[in-house]
Amino acid sequence: MTAREILESYEEISIESQTGDDFFVFRLYGKTFLLITPNKDDFSSRPRIYLYNDAGFDFPHVLLYDEEVKENTLIPEGTYRSVCLYEPESIVFSVISYEDKLFDAIERLIELLTMSKAEREKEFQKEFMYYWNCGLAGRNAIVFLCQEDNFSKFVLYSNKQDTRFVEEGIVLSDINYRNKGERKWSERVDIEAYYIPVLDNRGILPPYRGRPWTTHNVKDIVYGKQIEHISFDTYQCLKTTQVSTRNMVLVFGMKGEQASITFAVMIKCNNNTRNTRRTILEKIREDAVAVEPIKTKREDYTFLSNIIGNDIGLRGKRALLIGAGSLGSYVAFEIIKNGVSNIKIYDDDILSNENLLRWAYGGLGVGRNKAEHISLLLNIMHPEIKAEGIPKSIDEKELANEVKNFDLVIVTIGNSDTQLKFNRMLNNIGCNIPVLYTWIEAGGEFSHILYVDYSKPGCYECLFTNESGEYVNNRASIAPEIVESNMIRNGCGGTRAAYGTAVLLRTTATLLTTFQKIISGELQGSTLIDITPNSAMNSLTPFPMEACSCCGH
Amino acid sequence: MKLKKEFESFFRKIRIDDETHVLKEKRDILQDDIESKLPEILADHGITISKSDIRMIDQGSYKYKTTITADVVDRDVAVIIPLDINDNPDPREIKGYLKDSITIWQRSVSVKEPCVRASYYENGEEWLHIDLPLYADDGGFKYLARGKATSDDYTWEPADPDGLNADLCDKILGHDQLRRIICYIKKWRNEKYAGSSGDHEIPPSIGLTYLACDCFIEQTGSDGDDDLLAFQKTMQGIKDRFVCTCYDGEVLTADISRRLPVEPYSDVFQKMKDSSTSYMVKFYKRLSKAVDNLTNAVNVESPHDAAEYIQKVLGTDFDVPPKEAVTAVTQSKREHSFG
Structure with a gap:
């Protein structure tokens, strides 16, 4: 059907003029409208409808701005106001035929113009601001x-x-x-x-x-x-x-x-x-x-935070982040963007050029302390964000004091010895807030998150303990063997694993989901999560370990 | 469940949960006027009561939360005073004293058959009236002052305002679906009788409320209350209570009664019947039409079509969901741009 035939199929519509195949001026319910048909050569094109020469018509979705048209050969001179017929992204126009697009547009216009008082009120309220x-x-x-x-x-x-x-x-x-x-x-x-x-x-x-x-x-x-x-x-x-x-x-x-x-x-x-x-x-x-x-x-x-659809569970929470390296930098920004407006970050390291490409917001701050620099950037993001960077490594004593002031601890240092020390201390003091340990396996392909609820069985040390209670290498490891090939050695203390950024993004995303699950109560007790390039799932690794000398009994 | 969201939205639009502050203030001022002036006026006529003897109680839909939006806000507040009705046999006089006690320029006061009415106007239009039924408490028995100011038809009618309140509150409060159905029925009545102005032409709220209570059967499904079905069944139940005479398919007479469960045990539709037999026929026909539309709404598959039937009963405040065919053709699965 042609556009003209479609318009003529409506009794309520009378066509006043037509220019070519694409421009129609028509009357409907006492008003004059301009229809610009979809471009047949562009399958994503949509019909457009304008109210013509009617400055006083107050109706939802008839936009308030006037567009003056002068000396135009295609459409009559006058004032046009666009009629907003579609919510953004409500329709994929490419999959709809030319005829259906026109029928739909006319139906929408008729529906708009025949709204009841209550419906008009609802529409005005939708677009209140x-x-x-x-x-x-x-x-x-x-x-x-x-x-x-x-x-x-x-x-x-x-x-x-x-x-x-x-x-x-x-x-x-x-x-x-x-x-x-x-x-x-x-x-x-x-x-x-x-x-x-x-x-x-x-x-x-x-x-x-x-x-x-x-x-x-x-x-x-x-x-x-x-x-x-x-x-x-x-x-x-x-x-x-x-x-x-x-x-x-x-x-x-x-x-x-x-x-x-x-x-x-x-x-x-x-x-x-x-x-x-x-x-x-x-x-x-x-x-x-x-x-x-x-x-x-x-x-x-x-x-x-609400209008981007953040989980309200994280709102108002205070987070203690230990480690502002590559993973810590991503985690810091993302948890702030997800509703945690109060964060304290510990790290003694200095940001160097070699860090930049796998450090969130890596373009600034070389030569500055990583924790302080992240805090600076976070505080700029919004004046209600309270980020504090402490340019030092936290020790067990300080950590024991700090956990009293926070709702959540995230450890992103990736160092097993330090994490084991912290774990034992937190278990001993009966830490009553969630603690999340994160680490990336050698090779940079696989990573893990361990959520520990110290009131229940299971702790970081369980992963380093076998059924006989003997210490072993981290049992959570997925990689079949120790990977040496991508270690870059540039002096004692300067060893850097070349693992890119994908694993950081995966781990950060899973961490956010884990927070939501902890807060919603979906995760009941300590949980180990394995993250691979293809999945993030609760680990099959035996956990907790009853023989663990830290949390076992 | 069909039209669940639309019924919820409709109820949100029409419901009045409570008095507004302005209403409370108007009522408080009115009460102060009555308490301070009525004893003096009565004393001038040899009747002794004190301020503390006057009892004012809420009546009507505000009491049992079935008020709906309307052009004019309608409040009912009973005024109960101790009075020997043998010594004061003419209720019109006492109503006149009540009228005098509240007559000031800010409100227009008139004596109606069952009450004294204080009306409030803004820009020449009435926006609120507070009806004050006056009761004599004579040795524990209560009597409603009936009769227009100049009518010869007047009486102290035995009444039980507290008992009536208690009965309706007991039936309605805590029964949310019933409360909503009563509101829908009142909204239907307001829609269909919008142009009516004859005395007793319109089915009274108390009558509709009691009929709804009598005929209501709760309807719930796995996903909550089914207001459409409950509304349809209640209206059908009310219709079934009519006794009609028909000739050649035409309804000649229609009759329905509902007696108050307390003094004076009168039929709440009696005045309607006494005014004109055509009023009851009209009531029956309009109700039957509503039942037909509601039954169609229950039976059709399409929520769009069902809502259009409901609009014929409840008016355009009831939302009509989009046609499914249009939705299917044009509304693709939504995707979001990365804004």
Whole structure:
């Protein structure tokens, strides 16, 4: 079928004009649209639909931006607004025929235009932040929250472009930075700001064309007639918290379909009561004369972690990382990116050029201590990350003290003797947090993770013990024999195994999965994991070893 | 289970969990006015009560959590005062005193047949009314003050507001599927009677609530509550309780009764019946149409088609999932770019 025949198959559609085979102007439900058909020579091409010459039409997925077309021979002059018919990546266009693409696009347009009020509300809420921020100028509000459920107050810091709204209790590591003596962020005291969690978001829609926000929108949230949008506790806070500035900013937070929605609005108040302290509720109900939406972005570590789909189990955990070599560098960055915002790293080694190609973020820091350098880079990543690098090797005594301050220990030094020492000490003190030992076998092909729960049988020394209780070489080894061929010897203490980076990535990925399993309770007790180029699985190596002189009985 | 997600979403849209702060404040102010002014006004007419003698209790759907969104918020708060009804045989007078105690410019107050109503307006439109049924507590027996301000038809009707509350709370609270079904039935009623304004033309909430309680049979499956089936069966059960006379396929009369389980043990549909026989026929026909649509929704395979039938019963707030055929053709397995 041709595009024209497809359009004509709909009773609701009347074609107004056609240019070539690809451009159709048609009427549907009283509106005029432009259809650009998919390119037949490009099988991934999609149809495009634009609303024509209708600046006032407020409908979900009809974009707010106008595109002016002048002196064009293919389509009529005028203003076009794109109709967003597809969620990104929801369709693989290449596998759909030209005709089906057109039928589908028209069906989607009809479905869009015949949405009920409730469906439109739902769609507007899905794209809330797009509509909220669209077209807003001025200073951005960058919001940092440590929780979403309770009323709270913000401390405000500004630079030339942005204002940070930092919930009381959050410490940002860069807030006191200075550039040539000048502070990067200055605290603002001219305006107060508060966080108001919205529990029930029914009827709360973003501003859009022809429907700007007014004081009524804010009043309806905090003082709803039929639907209670906020909790009793929040309401009480609004009734009792006094505001000392004439205007104030309210930052609302509500749960969206996929992620939290956070938006800030300036409440402009009259100056009749400037000499008396008024509560937030009084100011909203009686003093507010105008509201100004503020372009809002939420950037706290928790939110950024949530929107990439991180496991919430790791959030807020404190990790002690022993070893900042090749594997340690990958592990440090990845666990931070997976939700652990507090880390302490021990390593006495210096980063050299020979390390760079198998060291995460290897382009910087040659000549610096590895632990300190990783910490520096991690702290730059986000101001809520607290990374501390200690430029020394940790000994047993220090480790015994440190485990009291952390939720997780990861050992990435790969040295069996040191790991055996640490293992024995941790067993003796009855360490009550998960400890993960990691090592790469000689040859660089296979690696292992040992999770030890010292309250249960099984420890690192079990791997070096046979059934008779005698010490043996690590029984977990998969490689059939000792590999010597890829050792690079450049002096005593400078031996380097040439194993590339794939094994590091495999081991790091498995480590992240292991964390999730520990936190979710899927791993019950000490577990040995074998990692090969083809798989990562619980080891068949006999473990724990009852005859182990460390943990056995 | 068909349309489980859609019913959950629908209930989230229509439910009212509790009073809003503004409602609580309005009610508190009203209560303060009654407690402070009514004893004085009654004293002027030789009736002695103290502030602490006045008891105000929640009634209606807010009490048993079956309130749904509506254009006008409707609250019911009973006012119970100690009163000898032999000495004060005219309830209209006492209702008039109650009216006087709450009449201020911020609210419009009127005497209705079973209550005194305080209405609140914003920009010329009513957004809230609080109905205050007035009860006399005469030696432990309670009587509802009935009668419009100027009507000759008035009486102190024996009543048991606490017993009624207890009965409904016992039946509904803790039975979440029943609570939802009652809300769906009320939403259906609001949809179908949106244009009705005649006195007693609309089936009363108390009647629908009791019928729902009577006819409800819990429906659950392996993946939770099946609200579609429970709704259909409850509506079918209500329909089956009608006694109809038909001629040539046309329904001539339809009758349904539900007596209150407490004083005055009256039929909650009596006023509807007394107003016009056509009201009950209309009620029956609309209910039958709803049952047909719900039965079709249960029987069709496609969730899209089923939801379209449900929309005919509950309105467009009920989500319709996409057509499966469209979904199959165009919605390939999702892939993500590495953003």
